[in-house]
């Protein structure tokens with residue numbers, strides 16, 4: 042059901058463009074208006090969300106600790122997994138964001154005959170997630186060549202690395218294959234395992250399919266349907282310099298690609314994709330384990346109902362006296 | 372548990388990971404006997420001035436909620452979103468990657484897909500989407516939103532009282548999403564409309580009034596400490612001092628109350644008493660702060676604060692310089708991660724310095740409170756106590772990291788160092804089940820009741836299974852731990868899944884191994900069992 046809804050939503054998006062371009066001639070609408078709008082919604086959505094998150098304070102310092110604390114000098118503490126300093130926290134966050142360290146820890150368990158549970162490492166999710174995210178990033182960076190003049194030197198470098206194997210004309214980018222394969226895997230693992238199928242929502246399938254469609258349209262343009270690259274560059278440069286022009290020569294598949302990217306941007310801040318930003322603010326990861334040496338202040342701290350020693354002694358004075366316990370008031 | 376207790380084989384065979392139910396959004400809770408807790412006693416709900424005190428049980432159809440209960444809950448969510456960034460972030464960024472899904476002991480032991488941490492959180496998240504997000508408001512079900520209904524509330528009660536706030540899920544989550552945090556907040560919400568369990572409400576009321584969760588009054592406290600002193604004298608020939616409410620002592624000692632009232636906690640208490648005497652620590656117990664464990668922390672930040680306040684207040688009244696805390700799990704979550712914030716700054720105390728070794732415990736320079744294992748490890752390292760390891764030779768020991776000392780503090784090597792210094796036979800359980808990856812006892816956070824026994828046995832399965840591994844491989848016959856809930860709930864767990872394994876606190880080994888000045892020759896350990904031979908009782912069982 043969830044998968045069907047996601048696929049249908051995607052199909053509708055694609056049909057919208059085809060009809061819009063082929064039948065209604067809405068090139069300007071899909072080529073200029075929508076992308077601008079999408080970028081505005083994307084940026085303002087993130088800013089809005091960030092402000093919303095930042096508005097709520099962090100009342101308590103609650104890092105999840107994953108290693109030995111810094112205590113007695115002769116016990117070796119774990120600087121990254123139980124960071125006692127800002128530097129440690131930065132290290133922990135960097136590893137988390139760039140290498141998905143917590144996911145690396147993933148295990149899976151199996152039941153064995155004789156009522157046994159056995160745990161083993163499970164790295165597939167970690168590998169697929171890593172491949173997907175890094176490929177996506179590299180692909181986005183490669184796209185800089187369409188929107189910058191002169192092209193930043195990073196781009197050809199990435200292209201050379203990415204096309205390292207130098208197969209095919211135009212040469213095959215490794216990331217193009219990797220992103221499709223990893224997305225397919227991430228999709229499959231949701232459907233293949235009953236646990237994952239149970240917990241997956243429409244909002245989990247949809248972005249996978251959307252990004253997959255973006256990748257596939259991109260690949261089609263590069264390797265199969267010939268598109269007018271020069272025209273697209275002119276068009277893209279026009280967009281980024283706020284002097285939009287819509288060349289005649291652009292194929293509809295480009296509009297589909299662009300529209301899906303725009304959809305992704307719009308979708309971003311209304312969805313779980315916010316994890317890209319939110320991970321930086323997670324209080325179980327971005328705080329240090331120095332709780333007992335540096336006081337953390339709760340800005341909304343308020344008094345609560347308490348039972349004082351005086352009240353306690355008043356209630357139990359006779360019994361305390363009989364037991365020979367010292368008293369404040371005889 | 373219902374009529375007949377299922378055998379371990381039977382219970383194990385009922386675990387099914389197929390998630391046969393397809394859609395979790397439509398709640399239908401069957402309150403099966405043995406898998407949930409009784410409601411809070413009205414008298415104690417009233418005593419704590421919590422809302423909607425009444426006679427009711429979770430299995431009732433009508434929960435007798437206030438008419439505007441939905442409004443109360445939704446307003447409660449709003450208030451908490453504004454107060455806790457954690458909640459906002461955790462509601463927004465879960466990608467349902469499922470990395471946490473099989474990390475929860477309750478899922479492993481029950482196979483109930485709603486015990487996957489991600490789905491547990493979704494139970495709240497779906498309501499959050501419905502009432503607080505644009506996508507949820509517009510797209511409803513498609514966006515994973517659902518409306519708050521009585522069935523949803525019942526489901527919250529059921530599943531948020533099947534979470535022990537152990538934070539194992541948070542360790543594996545790529546964003547650190549902490550279901551324990553969500554559980555505390557949902558329990559706060561439930562409390563707003565008078566939905567709670569007795570094994571939280573009554574201990575909290577007791578702690579509030581008498582200073583400890585068992586409701587032991589000051590003279591009772593004094594009696595049991597005195598009794599322990601006599602018992603220790605009988606066992607060792609040494610008469611120790613155990614001052615209570617003594618002003619001007621250097622150190623206040625606070626331990627979980629089960630230490631002086633429960634078994635096997637009691638042997639740990641004997642260990643503390645022997646150790647403090649032997650090193651001549653100038654310390655005092657307190658009847659007012661006679662509980663380190665904080666049952667308030669299981670249900671609300673406010674109740675946590677109002678119970679925890681006693682420790683600093685008493686330290687101030689007695690004029691001590693710093694504080695040592697005993698072996699306890701959730702207690703140390705509060706002491707380490709919350710106390711300074713909620714009831715500090717403790718500027719009337721001094722940075723702890725061991726009067727015996729001179730070690731300055733700088734890492735506690737703000738809270739002024741250290742863990743007994745830190746204190747003892749420092750003593751041992753500096754050769755300040757004499758130990759005879761062979762007195763623990765009748766034990767083959769493994770160590771269960773209690774969730775909170777491991778994942779909230781990182782107190783991992785200290786207890787191991789103590790065990791290795793006091794015992795000859797120590798074996799670790801498999802690595803995915805210890806240290807930061809430790810499995811919960813399955814009975815923490817207020818769930819350790821008789822009526823909830825089936826769920827506890829299920830939740831404790833992963834822990835028990837790992838113990839069984841070392842039991843079979845190395846003949847381990849003792850499970851060591853540093854938590855009062857563990858000491859209370861691991862024995863029945865072991866009896867069920869791994870018969871032949873006893874449970875003990877780390878300071879019991881210290882007490883056994885400690886060579887005290889003027890002691891008699893020790894023929895028995897602190898349990899009164901002969902030293903140096905395997906326990907006869909155990910042999911019978913095997």
Ligand code: SF4
Nearest residue numbers: 465467468469471544
């Ligand atoms: S591991 Fe974290 S992000 Fe993944 S499903 Fe669990 S809570 Fe969500």
Ligand code: SF4
Nearest residue numbers: 475534535537538540
């Ligand atoms: S905190 Fe522990 S008990 Fe609660 S959901 Fe996470 S793993 Fe399960």
